[in-house]
Amino acid sequence: MSVVVVGVGHTKFDELWDKSLQDLLFQAQHEALIDAGLCTTDVDKIIVGSMSSQSLLRQSLLGCVASEVLGISVPSYHIDAACASGGVAIHAAVAEIQAGRADVVLVSGVEKMSDASVEQVTSAMINAGDIETEAFCGATIPGLFALVARAYMHLHGATREDFAHVSVKNHAHGFLNPLAQLRKKLSIQQVLNAPVVADPLTLLDCSPISDGAASLVLCSSDFAKKLNVKSIAITASQVATDTVSLALRDDLATFKATKKAATKAFAQAKITHQDIDVIEVHDAFSVAELMALEDLGFFKPGCAAQATRDGVTSLHGKLPVNPSGGLKAKGHPVGATGVAQAVEIVKQLQGRCEQRQVPNARIGLTQNVGGIGTTVAIHIFEKREQ
């Protein structure tokens, strides 16, 4: 059965001091329903992706919270897959439609991080590492990504400038996105001269701490025909995993989970890399975008840096990557990110992205990562004649 997106919602990503988690969930869900031309009473099921609602906000049962803020009581649940919570929530929502258990599923990602201190957020985020071998030893997520960056530099001869080009590109894109948190163009020198967070990564290699939510309304293609909206098909939905502990991996410069999920996704969508017009990848740290592009198969190992320098992945390049600004500039409310990536791709395929629009985009892909490449969700979206 073919599953389609019929509505999208996306709050501003920022430090939203005057918004609660409930406010954010309401806003994104409400906007998605309006976009689909549906009422709250049309919703059959709600799935929410979020990572830190328990560790930072002390709130469980987020599915019920998402239902309550809409004033309805529908079957609902919450998925935690760290920073891939949003992407995995979409994966679960697709199954609900395919299983024939629901006509309309509202799937959201949400995170409210800025109410906590930086120390509390840093502590909450390392829950995505291995508690026994990493967190107990004092590792942080930026620290573990710095290990990955060093391995990548060692293997491919990449430089800090290579990483900086990713940040500069994504900030240039985010400058054009009204929903982005950091709408500020950067120079290579600014990235290189920024304070070091975890060597070799500077503050401007890292995505920010953000609040935000994003939502999709999913239904079957048959059901969508009854609605007077232009739908976008989800032609592939794949999740793959790797070991939680980095110590168990034989290579740090590649994320096997991306490779596995990508192989299955291209087969499921029955397309090749040449068919893809636009992609959103998980650039939580600048090096991660280069790795994503290589692990997805768009560039050979070690070659994504030069392509980035050459503008291939820029908005007007051959393969626009992260036109939204990516996690780096758009912001990274962790559980929201996977759904927000999907919202961007759907809007690109619908031609609704104004200044950052990729011309004639027909097929797009999202790659959403939880932990240090520990779980990866990949979705492929396609605009079809209707």
Add this chain to the structure above:
Amino acid sequence: MSVVVVGVGHTKFDELWDKSLQDLLFQAQHEALIDAGLCTTDVDKIIVGSMSSQSLLRQSLLGCVASEVLGISVPSYHIDAACASGGVAIHAAVAEIQAGRADVVLVSGVEKMSDASVEQVTSAMINAGDIETEAFCGATIPGLFALVARAYMHLHGATREDFAHVSVKNHAHGFLNPLAQLRKKLSIQQVLNAPVVADPLTLLDCSPISDGAASLVLCSSDFAKKLNVKSIAITASQVATDTVSLALRDDLATFKATKKAATKAFAQAKITHQDIDVIEVHDAFSVAELMALEDLGFFKPGCAAQATRDGVTSLHGKLPVNPSGGLKAKGHPVGATGVAQAVEIVKQLQGRCEQRQVPNARIGLTQNVGGIGTTVAIHIFEKREQ
């Protein structure tokens, strides 16, 4: 498509000081695979239900942890629905099979609670309440269930002795279950004279703090035919929700989510209450068993207490309830409970329960509650001729 259980696993429930979360997950999953006659390489997907892994253990990505302990890397994810995490995980696993995305799904519930202090556990559990209107005001889960118990007493004229009969029955059942945490028979006087936790509930009206895990191997009925095992069909899988905040409800003496899920489950399984031979309900607090039996429709409102006193719900009564000992005596590692209930029903239908076997059980039901009746998962299982 018909979904069946082909293997079950269940650790001892107890304060397991020498077992980690990883140990418990490994043991339950391994036992379920052995029971199904399958290898780790046969597993297509893993889903884990757990509530407090982030708040107490600081570990996210539990799906990947569950995969890693088996030495495999398969698509996996983690569902948090508070104390209903296990039941909701089964619900999601059923969709994976029905959607045709996986042949073999390993679904587990797990919780490791005893490493934390009682204060930490009490604090982690109130995450299942409403953070804004309940937790911030100092409410605890036992405190909120005491409100519910008072409302039930007020409406139906029920007494503390009525509640005590539930605990006495379930301890008598748990005494016969080698996997139960509290294998000790109780008297009514012992329950009434125990220290008050939250008036009117005493320590012996409350389920204990526990460690444990339970697993099921699910597949389609077609796939099961290839295996040389006796499968049990899942003929209904329903989840329903209510408001998170108790202040938004018009009646505290009933859980609407149980009623909604039950109505749909009986319709889905195409059976009546008379067809049910054995049930496991969510007696996190003694009053909750009485409410469950009434909300499920087995007794009229206010009548479950007399039925319990009359022995109707005892092992050798007309409708055996919680033959495992229930949450009260078997233990309540919160995320594991929903899956553990299913394990008990499957074993009852397979005639593997020895001293606590319900004779000739053919159809059984589980009711798993998250929060204060905030989300409820109901499953119906049936032994079919093979």
